Every structure is written in structure tokens, then in C-alpha cells.
Amino acid sequence: MITDEKKGRFVQGRFVIDEEPDTEPAHSEKAEETKTKKPTIEDLIQLTSKNVEMTIESVVILGKKLFLTQEGRDHIEAKTRKIGDDLQKTVGEIAEAAKKAIEKK
Known part of the structure; x- marks a missing residue:
């Protein structure tokens, strides 16, 4: 220190x-x-x-x-959950866009 x-x-x-x-x-x-x-x-x-x-x-x-610290672990958990939710949303959007592209063909 x-x-x-x-x-x-x-x-x-x-x-x-x-x-x-x-x-x-x-x-x-x-x-x-x-x-x-x-x-x-x-x-x-x-x-x-x-x-x-x-x-x-x-x-x-x-x-x-x-x-x-518990505060730190809670912070990590909250950030990790947010990242997971964002990733799921993005994957869903990509899948939806791919589905629409296939339907147009």
C-alpha cells in the first residue's frame, strides 16, 4: 500500500x-x-x-x-445478469432478422 x-x-x-x-x-x-x-x-x-x-x-x-465484499459480489452479479440479458436480446434480434431475410427470398 x-x-x-x-x-x-x-x-x-x-x-x-x-x-x-x-x-x-x-x-x-x-x-x-x-x-x-x-x-x-x-x-x-x-x-x-x-x-x-x-x-x-x-x-x-x-x-x-x-x-x-458482498457489495462487490452483488455488483458483479448484477452486471453479469445485465450482460446476459443484453446478449439474449441481441441474439433474438439477429434470429428475427435472419428469419425475415429468409422469408423474403
């Missing part, structure tokens, strides 16, 4: 860490440097590594919640 969890959110399938508000005034030199400084390759590698680690941790937590 990650001991220093960061607050964040998922954006287009990627976990984005919410930045903490600056404690320095916005007009300071350091704040200006940070705004204009482009991330280095090493910065990007570290950020990506952290994102991957957090994503893996999220998947582990989700897996535990889905498979080790």
Missing part, C-alpha cells in the same frame, strides 16, 4: 494528482520559475512512475472490494 497517498481524480482514464495550493505568494521569483520551467525527462519519468503505482494500487483496492 502507498503510505503517502495523494488526493487526485481520474481524467480520461488516468489518475491525476491534485496539486496542493502554493504557500508562497504568486509574485515570488520561485513561483515565476516554477510556472515557466518545463518538466525534464526525469520529472516526466517520475510522474509517470507515480501514476502507474497509484493506478496499480487503485486496481488492487477495486479487486479487493469487488471480490471480497
